[in-house]
Amino acid sequence: MAPGLSRDVMHYCLPASPVSAAASLSAAFSDGGGGEDRISALPDGLLRNVVSRLPVKDGARTDALSRRWRGLWRATPLVLDDAHLLTDGPGVDWRAPAAAVVSRVLASHPGPVRWANLLSNFIDETNQDALAEWLRLLADKGVENLILVNRPWFDKVPVQLPQSLLCCGISLRRLYLGVWLFPFTSNGPPRSPDVFPHLRELGICQGIMQDCDLDYMLACSPKLEIFALISNYCMPDRVRIGSHTLRCVLLWHSMVAEVAIIAAPQMQRLIIYCTHAPGPGRTIKVKIGYAPQLTVLGYLDTAKHVLEIGNTIIKARVTKVSPNTEVPSIKVLAVKVRFRVPGEVRTLLSFLRCFPEVETLHIMASDNDTDYYDDPGEVKPRDKLNSTFWERVGPIKCVQSRVKKVVFDQFSGGPNQVEFLKLVLARAVLLHNVIVLLAGPESMMMNEVTGKLQPLASKRMWANKSLRKHSLEVRGRAAGHIWSYSNASDLSISDPFIS
Template structure:
């Protein structure tokens, strides 16, 4: 027999005594994953993709009931199935089998033929205490193209009363014509943490916050919101008309300012006395006269004790910009960082000149750092704005 065709001799491999244990097991072969309590395993299941989370029922007998006990994370995208019809079937089946509560329902590819199923899905017991809802539709099936929606292409007024809602945002395409979304009323939202009108020039034009005791992140605010009511405090086109209510929970504020509008900003600083982070998106083609000055006899609480970070986007560095920025440099006593995002080159000569104009050596906070970055940047398009694991989604 040809030696080349002989079967190779089988070798016996013995385990090396000092070899590392495989992941997930202890030094004595203990299964560390199964040693975790059910509550931790349920949290892990909720973080898995939908299909993988459901498959954990087949891992072992102990895992079978855990998927139904874990908050439902239902994301009906291509990871669930590449076929739209199968995704619809799977969503219906999952909602029928899971008792709730639900962490997330994400339907990014809704087609017109499936619209009728959405009502039944949203009424499902599995969506009890739903925390996050994401709906997307095919651009070819946009609501204005549907006959039944010919005269209902948007909301003129939206009133929200929810015991579980934690984040709400609005954005709009840059289209011509007046805004269709006129008024937003937050009537009672005890868990609301973020209110994000990301395209304020396109609605809502009036925002009323009646009760949101946990609100932490607010913005983008601009003149596009003609009236902003925070309790009994009223802002009209960014200017404080009355300052009778303060909201101490707000930590992050984003405003769009037509020019370095210090008068408007001071009103917001007084309304949100515990503000820690301020983002200013300046529109430099508008000139503003800054009338108000800081009066030490009438201190602004957030400047004295809370404001730690200021980011100014579209900074030019002219006289009006310098006067606006210098207000924070000279008065924010616990400021840690002030970042200037500029379209200028920010070369070696320009930066020292800005430091001199801003009187950095006389800054109120000796630990404050000033950083100049050369680029054009905007706020409001960041997909992280609804990531509740981030304290500051605009960072």
């Protein structure tokens, strides 16, 4: 991924600031021209709520409005977004605001710090002392939400975070770190649940972290529920999850060799999106161990992922279905597949047999991918599906007895795509809703694909012909549509995939 795109992905995934730069304060005056200030007559609690929604520089200035406002800003939990301290104009350093300005704001407010967005400074060896000072002040004032991102400088190794970061952990609820070299913990402080006792959400973005550092963070976060690895490249190389509290793990536009759920009794969701293996010809092992509450999984990629359940690697035409190769808790499954590659079609069918209780199935075609083989210079005979392949496909339990909804994304009507839909329609007795999202918004494609799909809308093609209502809906995809990271990480949304 290009550096600029990687940076865009990272910023797209960061939690939104609770304060808008467009927020402003204006008093409402009476029509009689008496100059009555009705806002100042509000109770202290409401006034502090008003101040908390203002950019920090405007909130601090409310002290000068009148005696009524004096001290309200200092009595309100601090929300600091350093983007609101930027100064526009010719000749202004793009790395502004100066680190000293951030330090001055943090020093002038007694705390607590409800939210700190520190994204606009460039920290290098010349101003690392300022970073250490921020972390000291944030720790002293009980920061609850911290988003700390360095301005990337692509010809240099990221700056190492000081160990004092760990001192902020006592009060933190949410922590996102971007473009940093994580403080090495192998010879550092001992693992203890007292390091991050209240941390519930952790995001590591475009940084460098050893496998042991990730293990340390998980071991020191006894209440962690959401962990995200965003735009990271091989560090950590292996994401191995052993946590009694984690409910959601997201690997987003990252490069890893393995993601493994070792023991996660509360895990509900594993999202693997646009994640790549560390090098050409390599794959990513996706291992599911003890995760009895895991209900959402995807996108499994038939080209890039090696699925291991328990201690069994799932191989098409080799692995026999058994309780040891099934994950019955999965209700929402998403799989990415190149339908024109017969080996991947077989892998798709093998994957489906591992999840017998799936109710919502998301399929994403990736037939625009051109890499048939690991080595493009290697000549191999192309595998083929014979004319009776689809008729001889064996039982798939989830399709036959559980699937109620299918979403087919990036549909083009290419080889094996229509045949797969026919197979599902003919066997899924509970299926009542099929949504087909086209690979492009062109009207010509819409007409062509609609023609191919029209026969499938007939009730005689569906396994349950007695259903009063069933629907096959074809939609054009909006140009530039991006799947939402916020949906993927929102545990209140039962199906986070495109629908």
